[in-house]
Amino acid sequence: MKRRDFFKKAAPIVTLPALINGFSFRAFAGSPMMQALSNSVLTDHVLVLIQLNGGNDGLNMVIPLDQYSNLSTARANILIPDTQVLPLSGITGTGLHPAMTGMQQLYDDGKLNIVQGVGYPSPNYSHFRATDIWLTASDSNQVLDSGWTGRYLNYEYPNFPTGYPNATMPDPLAIQIGSSVSLALQGPAASMGMAISDPTSFYNLINGIQDPAPNTPAGRELTYIRQVAQQSTAYASVISTAANNITVQSPGYPVAGVNSLADQLKIVARLVAGGLKTKVYMCNLGGFDTHSSQVDSTDPTTGTHTDLLSKVSVAVKAFVDDLAYLGIEDRVVGLTFSEFGRRIKSNSSEGTDHGAAAPMFVFGNAVQSGILGSNPVIPANASTSDNVPMQYDFRSVYASILQDWLCVPTADLNSIMLQNFQNLPIIQSTACLSTNEHELNQAAGNNLITNYPNPFVESTYITFKSQGGHTLVQIFDNEGRLIKTPVDGDYPEGEYKIWLENENYAAGVYYARLQNGSVQQVRSMLVAQ
Secondary structure, X not given: OOHHHHHHHHHHHHHHHHEEOOEEHHHHHHOHHHHHHHHHHHHOOEEEEEEEOOOOOHHHOEEEHHHHHHHHHHOOOOOOOHHHOEEOOOOOOEEEOOOOHHHHXXXXXXXXXXXXXXXXXXXXXXXXXXXXXXXXXXXXXXXXOOOHHHHHHHHHOOOOOOOOOOOOOOOOOEEEEOOOOOHHHEOOOOEOOEXXXXXXXXXXXXXXXXXXXXXXXXXXXXXXXXXXXXXXXXXXHHHHHHHHHOOOOOOOOOOOOOOHHHHHHHHHHHXXXXXXXXXXXXXXXXXOOOOOOOOEOOEOOOOHHHHHHHHHHHHHHHHHHHHHHOOOOOOEEEEEEOOOOEOOOOOOOOOOOEOOOEEEEEEOOOEOOEEEOOOOOOOOOOOOOOOOOOOEEHHHHHHHHHHHOOOOOHHHHHHHHOOOOOOOOOEOOOOOOOOOHHHHHHHOOOOOEEEEOOOEOOEEEEEEEEOOEEEEEEEEEOOOOEEEEEEXXXXXXXXXXXXXXXXXXXXXXXXXXXXXXXXXXXXEEEEOO
């Protein structure tokens, strides 16, 4: 195919996603006007999900010291010596794996909540099915096509993807750092997230680096196709801009490439601090399917599981420290989850088999620090079929995060979680005291203010919608200066049209801003010569 023919066929794909109301997204988002209006991002709450793929052994992570005698009988070949278990401030009978000094410090600093015995009724021990259950928040005998965070994002941004990106939500709703978008981010009708395949691709994106193409006709065409693909991704520029807003981060992260989870979380911190309004981030760390060689035969404090828990602890501690370093520690809550735990009794291969309930970590400045629930009771003579009993349904943890951190009203929780789950004291009660974010997001994607013709020379008609009450329409130039207020008063609910005359405005981009109660929206307009 000739380049000209390719461009003709590709033009709508290249042009439309990168435009908002007919204007360059980069120019629209980068204007002083939009920067001023985006200051409210500092109050947005962000959720970071860390998936521990494979089924994490919770009994060797959060160790029930008051059950140690029975544990010694059940898993003598893998059990951590009680003298090396990390104590937790103010807690007796429970400690952490010795590799988790970072998590210990977070707990002692009041930034970690440990939820004991998290699972669900009739657990499934297949990796694939159990993962689907955790990602969709389904019953064990129920198959869902949408993820729990996808349903939340669909609730919060009901018009997506129509009209996105827009002034209220110019950024990706969710970002998965991985090769594909998780089922957790799948909405009822569309995927609500995008994937950054790995840290290397992220840094290549923001630095404009591509793998070299051969100096052949096919290589030159590959280079051109890559350019078109990058242009057609409306969110690439805003991700790059946010990343480039942050040039220095906390020095506490490991060297790049040593700890993949830390590499992922470092990107998340950079994007949040850089100004992205993305609500949900997903990271993951694999390798937790420890059927054999979970520990070294000569020292149970070393081995595969130790290395994994160390990576989790180091990564999360560095991330939380970085959030404080960047001044955004009050905006982010994170949690860890795995598709299941492991059995109480170890096997003869110095490993553990698929089990049921396990602890979850919820971390951040806004958590209620402490241990929720009690240590699991370990039978005196545990058999290979004995499991850690469920104390809390994992969906109660999700529902509590939605209600108390993402500020979903109680009345709306059932539409997301599909059932009524108990609220757990995980998040501090002040987290959702004041916010109008939901009202703004509900309107995102709707054209509440438009103008026609656009571009215009002499005049244009501005159409706006009011939900009733005080309604304000302001006109700003591209420097953010207010030049006209054509509407300022109480209006009944309805749609209205006003005429705006060009009063010797210089050619260029202008903005019509609608304010109606807590809802605001901005429309870009072009004055032509």
